[in-house]
Amino acid sequence: MSAIGTLETGALQSGLDFPATMPATLSTDDTNFARERDRLFRRAWLAIARVEDVPAPYDFMRFAIPTVGTAGILVRDGDGLLRAFHNKCSHRGVALVCEDRGNATSFRCPYHAWLYDVDGVLRGIPDSGSFQHVVRAENGLKPIACETWNGFVFVNLAQNPVPLLDFLGPFGDLFEPIPFHEYPTGVEMTQTVQGNWKGMIDASGEGYHISSLHRSTLHPQVAVIENPFQDFHDPRYLGLHATATLGRNPEWLPTTPVARFVLETIQQDYLEDLRRMEAKQGIAGAPAINRINLPNFQIEAITLFPNSLIQIIPNGYLWMQYWPTAVGRTETSIRLYGRKAPQTHREIFAAAHIQAQARDVITEDIAMVELQQIGLTSDPEGQQIFGGSEYLLLRFNNLIARFIQADDLSKMLQDL
Ligand code: FES
Ligand SMILES: [Fe+2]
Known part of the structure; x- marks a missing residue:
């Protein structure tokens, strides 16, 4: 490992070599946090x-x-x-x-x-x-x-600073037509995580954990037999940023009375959003979203470098922000945006229930990032291992290392 704590040399050069590892110290060492603070967060948009x-x-x-x-x-x-x-x-x-x-x-x-x-x-x-x-x-x-x-x-x-449009690069061009403004109503959930911020981004960069960690929450809604480990579809590398497409299980139906009540409440609006998506309208109908026309589209999962994730769904989007305040502590903000605010008591209940479900899934991820921090801190000479389905994690952590190392950010962006 070099003093700057990069990924393994081979992975760093290609960005996509496998297998690849990442030193634990990138998630546990105070000096690495200081480097990310000064070289990444003070220089990135x-x-x-x-x-x-x-x-x-x-x-x-x-x-x-x-x-x-x-x-x-x-x-x-x-x-x-x-x-x-x-x-x-x-x-x-x-x-x-x-x-x-x-x-x-x-x-x-x-x-x-x-x-x-x-x-x-x-x-x-x-x-x-x-x-x-x-x-x-x-x-x-x-x-x-x-x-x-x-x-x-x-x-x-x-x-x-480098110009924002240079920083956004091809992502900015491709996603410029997405009508985020049609989904102006948002709710925000915040939480402090006792773990490294990169772990939170990584937890959203692979579907490998869905069948184990989220087996009773998310898994039934997304599992299809031909994709047992929920590999992401159509990953696209867009300069510093990236996007991939995720599907859902078309057979899934809610099993509890309360979940059925929620589904019945939102069904009409949701079907309207699906119709708009199929007519190539609305947020999920834009050409950049679900480029491969995956049947049963569920999420276009965007990593907006360095610390935001944007997940576009048929009826709105989620925006997650992860702000490290120490090497092992992260302030999280998760916002859900929709086309219109719920009006009736029934709609308000349904919206709150959907937020709670989202929170359940995110809480499972947070628990893992906190346990990961305990494990990595215990063995600072150790490492994380990335597998073949964890390419987005490898690339993300690779880009952080390159951004931190680069003295000339304009050149680094041109070289991507
Ligand atoms: S007027 Fe602002 S500190 Fe005195
Ligand atoms: Fe997860």
Whole structure:
């Protein structure tokens, strides 16, 4: 193992050689976390919000990048432009905005009442006579690079970040037509995981564990006899990012009364979504989704490098974010987006039940990532072994190593 803790040399060169291993220290060593924080999370574009989170002029929200300790404000100015700033008053550093979200034409610091416009300009200093040495033009809110792509809001903490479209590469072109905006209603679930963040991404990068770990939850819904280990279909490598297609079991029917009640409740809307998908409309009908026309399509599973997963389903999408705060601790956010919010009590119950089912599956994954952290920490000289069906994991961890090593990110992206 080299000092930088890369994958085995052969795997690193080809990206896809098998068998391949990954040193345990990549998931257990504090210095590796520091390297990921400084070389990956401080240099990559990070998806932090949807434009629907701040839809109107002067809407604002706080955001955090817990990996690097960034407290941010995302605000839409009077012209509709989105801007991001550090949530920090230039006077003595107090976090300026204390509400999670709101609408304001200016921000006033709660400490000594310095006033900022939503474009970050320092507008007012009480008792300005004692601050004549302060150049207002140089002491506005400190900006953070902020760009949007297809309704996702990205920030980048680097001084001179690579252009977002270069970072997105072929993924950005292929998935630009996907109408995420037609599915604006979201619910969010958050949880702290006592495990390494890469383990959470890896847990969604293979179907190998479905028949064992998820045997009583997800497995009956997806298992088909011709694909006993739920291999993903049609993997596509799109620069830093990747996507693959997953099917479902067309024979599956709910077995409990409550699950039948839920299915009956959503059935009409769901069938409408399936019809739209077959007519090549809606989120799952876009050409980039289910390129192979897999019958019984269930999920297009996208890895949005470095720390987001987007799973497109016939009636909406899930967006998972994994933010490491230490080598063995990860803050997770899982959002489910749909076409319309549930209205009736029955619909609200059904939506909550579906969320709970999703949570059950994710909780099973989280339990494994936490046990994995215990095992890998116990034997730091050990390794993880990737099999032939775990190619997305190998590639993802390989790309992290390359990104961390690269001094010239533009060149690294061109070489992908
Ligand atoms: S710290 Fe903000 S006005 Fe003093
Ligand atoms: Fe899983």
